[in-house]
Amino acid sequence: xxxxxxHDVPGGAAWSLTLRRGSTLRLEALGTDAVASMLLFAAANxxxxxxxxxxxxxxxxxxxxxxxxxxxxxxxALASVTxxxxxxxxxxxxxxxxxxxxxFGPSDYGRDRNGWRRSARSLLLDELYVHGLGERDLHACxxxxxxxxxxxxxxxxxxxxxxxxxxxxxxxxxxxxxxxVVLATAPHPLDPAPHWDPAPVRADVAAGEPGPIPADxxxxxxxxxxxxxxxxAERSLL
Amino acid sequence: xxxxxxxxxxxxxxxxxxxxxxxxIPAGGRLRIVDLHGNQAVDTLIYDARDTANRYxxxxxxxxxxxxxxxxxxxxRSVRHDPLATIVDDTCGRHDTLGGACAKxxxxxxxxxxxxxxxxxxATFLRYAVTYGLDKxxxxxxxxxxxxxxxxxxxxxTFADGVSAPGKHVELRAERDILVLISNCPxxxxxxxxxxxxPVRLLGWAR
Ligand SMILES: [Zn+2]
Numbered sequence: 001x002x003x004x005x006x007h008d009v010p011g012g013a014a015w016s017l018t019l020r021r022g023s024t025l026r027l028e029a030l031g032t033d034a035v036a037s038m039l040l041f042a043a044a045n046x047x048x049x050x051x052x053x054x055x056x057x058x059x060x061x062x063x064x065x066x067x068x069x070x071x072x073x074x075x076x077a078l079a080s081v082t083x084x085x086x087x088x089x090x091x092x093x094x095x096x097x098x099x100x101x102x103x104f105g106p107s108d109y110g111r112d113r114n115g116w117r118r119s120a121r122s123l124l125l126d127e128l129y130v131h132g133l134g135e136r137d138l139h140a141c142x143x144x145x146x147x148x149x150x151x152x153x154x155x156x157x158x159x160x161x162x163x164x165x166x167x168x169x170x171x172x173x174x175x176x177x178x179x180x181v182v183l184a185t186a187p188h189p190l191d192p193a194p195h196w197d198p199a200p201v202r203a204d205v206a207a208g209e210p211g212p213i214p215a216d217x218x219x220x221x222x223x224x225x226x227x228x229x230x231x232x233a234e235r236s237l238l
Numbered sequence: 239x240x241x242x243x244x245x246x247x248x249x250x251x252x253x254x255x256x257x258x259x260x261x262x263i264p265a266g267g268r269l270r271i272v273d274l275h276g277n278q279a280v281d282t283l284i285y286d287a288r289d290t291a292n293r294y295x296x297x298x299x300x301x302x303x304x305x306x307x308x309x310x311x312x313x314x315r316s317v318r319h320d321p322l323a324t325i326v327d328d329t330c331g332r333h334d335t336l337g338g339a340c341a342k343x344x345x346x347x348x349x350x351x352x353x354x355x356x357x358x359x360x361a362t363f364l365r366y367a368v369t370y371g372l373d374k375x376x377x378x379x380x381x382x383x384x385x386x387x388x389x390x391x392x393x394x395x396t397f398a399d400g401v402s403a404p405g406k407h408v409e410l411r412a413e414r415d416i417l418v419l420i421s422n423c424p425x426x427x428x429x430x431x432x433x434x435x436x437p438v439r440l441l442g443w444a445r
Contacts, residue, residue, distance in 0.1 A: 053296075053338020053379050056395055058348050062336065063393035073360075073377075075343025088393060092306070092336060094297025097319055121317075135291045136375040138317060150389045154332065156306035189301055228347045 004206035009036075009185050011198030012115075014123035016131065016182040018043055019175040021237070022210030024082070026172040029145050029165045031199025035188045036144040037095040037120045039128075039137075040070060040078045043178040046133055048072045052091045052140035058225040062150060064089040064142050067218035069176070069226040076236060077176040077229040080219035084171040086164065090143040092150075093158065095120035096189035104196045117196055123184035131180060144171050145201075146188045160190035167199075174208065174219075176233045248442035255435035256424030258362035260370060262287050263412040266445045269323075270409040271383055271420075273330070275436035277400030279385040279423040281339045281359045283378065284314060284322045287415040290372060292316045296335050296379040306389055307332035308381065314410070322416050327409035330402045334382040336395065339363065340425050349427045362421035370417060382423075383408050385430050397428045 008030065009015045019025055027036050042048040051073035059068050065087045069077045081089075096119045101107065107117035121138075128137055145165035150156040187198050213220055213230055220227045248267065252274075253259050263269050271280050286292035295317040300306055302315055310328040313321045325333075341360035345353040363377055384402040389395050410418075424435050 047375055051338065051344075051379075053336060054341075054344045054347070057337050057387070057397065058344065060395050061393055062389040062395040065393070071344075071347065073341065073344075075341070075347045092297065093301045094295070097298070099319060135317060140297045140379050149391055149393065150306050152391055154307070155309065156389050158300070158304050158306065224350075225347050228350070232343070232347065 004204065007203045009183070009201045009203060011185050011200050012118060014127040014184045016127045016180065017205065019179045019181055019205065020207070020210065021175050021178050022208040024172055024174050024206045024208050025181065026170060026204040026206070027144055028170040028202040029167060029199060030202055032163060032166050033187065033191055033193065034145050034165055034199035034201050035185060036201045037124065037141045037184045037186070038144060039124060039139060039141050039182040041180040042072060042078065043180045046131065046137065046180060048074050048076070049137065049139050050078060056091065058229065059223055062092060064091050067222045069219050069229050070142070071229045075229060076233040078179060079173040079175050080230070082172050082174045082219065085169045086145065086171065088147040088164065089171065090146040090148045090188070091140060093143065093148045093190060095124060095141050095184065096186050097121045100189045103194065118186065120184040120186040123186060124182060127182045127184070143188055145169060148190060160188065160192070162191065176230060246444040248444050250439070250441050252437050252439050253420060253422045254437050255422060256357050256362070257422055258366045259420045259440060260366040261418060263416050263418060263442055264444055265412055265414045267412045268326070268409055268443045269412070269418060270407050270441040272405065272407040272439040272441065273384045273402045274404065274439055276404040276406070277384065277402050277431045278436045278438055279425065279430055280383040280438055281363070281421040281423050282381045282383055283363065283419040285417040285419070286316060286320065286322065287417040290376060290417065292318050292320060293376065293378055294322060294381070296381070300335050306335055308335060309333065314381070321413040323410040323412050325408060326411045327407070330384055330406045330408060332401065333408065334385040334387040336389065337382050337385060337387045337397065339380050339421060340423060345427065353427060356426060357424040359421035359423050363419060366419055397430050399429050400431065
């Protein structure tokens with residue numbers, strides 16, 4: 001059994017991996033304002049996927065923060081956020097789109113070669129197609145390392161927080177089911193930086209125990225709702 | 239009988255508490271949703287009627303308008319960032335984009351095992367979606383018209399008593415031919431509807 005591996009995802013790239021139940025994925029920002037826009041699917045049935053509304057409302061939070069559980073649309077825990085140097089990861093503003101690239105000027109492969117600028121949407125779709133998935137499977141992502149806070153007020157206007165993540169900031173997930181993880185490292189769509197310089201993200205994958213989660217695990221004790229989603233994941237594997 | 243609108247009426251239906259509806263509104267047409275008894279959550283999904291993969295996107299809508307809640311002037315955008323519909327009239331004031339729909343499985347997570355066999359929005363969505371050849375993969379993070387889901391600057395999120403009232407309405411103008419899928423939420427476990435799902439009325443005009 002392999003102990004684990006490391007993979008650095010360049011800025012402005014896409015990547016996908018399968019993560020076995022019990023294994024962990026630690027992401028580390030290798031620069032300021034790094035973003036990992038992540039989609040999650042149950043590997044056994046990609047029709048079951050991350051559901052941001054269920055995740056947020058069940059845990060009464062408009063942000064992703066440890067020890068929250070990332071929940072599927074079938075009421076199961078997909079992954080637990082077991083630790084992070086940051087207390088806020090964005091899940092309400094989605095991935096960047098091609099129009100977000102306009103301010104950087106024209107880019108094409110002929111001139112920019114592998115520096116060709118792509119939006120997170122294009123990158124995620126390319127990666128989904130590889131797995132036989134597509135636009136219908138694109139769902140609200142978690143933008144790890146990004147913070148977009150709602151203001152108080154009638155409309156809850158949103159403000160992107162520049163510099164929220166710096167080199168060395170990290171987040172760690174534990175897979176609660178066998179997962180397909182798809183991510184892109186394009187700049188956050190609300191990042192106003194005028195220059196294209198997306199930071200790389202380091203991924204460390206480590207094998208873990210797929211056994212029952214201890215009753216005193218922080219994600220278990222966080223909220224009754226989190227525990228029920230974890231119990232549903234565990235029960236479904238019996 | 240008198241106004242132009244009257245002669246172009248497309249629909250006037252009452253959706254019972256816990257029931258659903260699906261139908262097309264042509265480009266330039268309007269759909270008004272009336273909260274007949276107040277504080278009823280109307281879970282709504284919108285698709286490009288000619289290409290249903292080009293569907294409503296909560297995150298693109300929220301990001302493009304730079305605010306969480308929907309109200310008059312909000313443009314409801316698709317995954318390709320196309321305008322699907324615009325809210326042209328709103329006597330309620332704001333509508334939820336974050337709460338999504340209820341499902342039996344998420345009810346169990348939120349409220350406990352005793353809610354497993356309660357009626358829930360996803361079943362209603364699917365029952366109507368299949369009549370248009372859509373299935374679970376076509377369901378996404380929906381709008382909850384009339385629902386109050388306060389978010390706070392420190393990242394809190396709760397469900398609260400509604401801000402709607404009997405007779406309040408919201409009206410959409412279709413920016414292209416759209417397919418609208420509605421679940422009139424049967425949720426019995428949270429205060430957004432006073433624990434009492436009630437009927438809503440849908441009025442549609444071709445322009
Ligand atoms: Zn519902």
